[in-house]
Amino acid sequence: QVQLQESGPGLVKPSETLSLTCTVSGASITSSYWGWIRQPPGKGLESIGYMYYTGTTNYNPSLKSRVTLLVDTSKKQFSLKLTSVTAADTAVYYCASYNNHASFFDNWGQGALVTVSS
Amino acid sequence: QSVLTQPPSVSAAPGQKVTISCSGSTSNIGDNYVSWYQQLPGTAPKLLIYENYKRPSGIPDRFSGSKSGTSATLGITGLQTGDEAEYYCGAWDRSLSADLFGGGTTLTVL
Numbered sequence: 001q002v003q004l005q006e007s008g009p010g011l012v013k014p015s016e017t018l019s020l021t022c023t024v025s026g027a028s029i030t031s032s033y034w035g036w037i038r039q040p041p042g043k044g045l046e047s048i049g050y051m052y053y054t055g056t057t058n059y060n061p062s063l064k065s066r067v068t069l070l071v072d073t074s075k076k077q078f079s080l081k082l083t084s085v086t087a088a089d090t091a092v093y094y095c096a097s098y099n100n101h102a103s104f105f106d107n108w109g110q111g112a113l114v115t116v117s118s
Numbered sequence: 119q120s121v122l123t124q125p126p127s128v129s130a131a132p133g134q135k136v137t138i139s140c141s142g143s144t145s146n147i148g149d150n151y152v153s154w155y156q157q158l159p160g161t162a163p164k165l166l167i168y169e170n171y172k173r174p175s176g177i178p179d180r181f182s183g184s185k186s187g188t189s190a191t192l193g194i195t196g197l198q199t200g201d202e203a204e205y206y207c208g209a210w211d212r213s214l215s216a217d218l219f220g221g222g223t224t225l226t227v228l
Binding site for chain 2 (some may be wrong): 035037044045046049050058059060062069082094099102103104105106107108109111
């Protein structure tokens, strides 16, 4: 069974870079696409993007200029970097496995709350 | 305002049936698969339905999905208090080249 665990700072200052890592267990990181979704407090879900271990990526156009997704196959981890953050980027960030054929997120991490504040 | 439109809330009594709609356009639901997610309070979303109507292993057949044109529907029968949650639809949008989610529907089991 695939398990995902997000990790990273829970507090980021405005204008700085948000960095989160997702550790994969129970599956090979080369066997699936992997994605990120976020959820501002009390609001709905927003996709951030997805990636494959080969480096193929797709980013939500609303965040594309600020997002980078990377993978480290040796550590079975993939990561999210979001630059120039503002309070509007405060959210619970989820990592998930992604089915690229039918466009759905099948296994989700528990989520990591990141607050943007000085 | 989400591109995929869901009713903000639905409610029904235990044991009854409820449906949740998700309305989109030809660039998303009309042209691509729909998925549904259940988010229980304080937890991560969980995949309920994929490829319009398929259920992952472990999801009871009380949950069903369908799609017609640019709309999709999630059905839940035999409602239980444990079904109280937020439900989201999702679909790829070829115009935006992005995955979209509906705004979410709060299910209350009275």
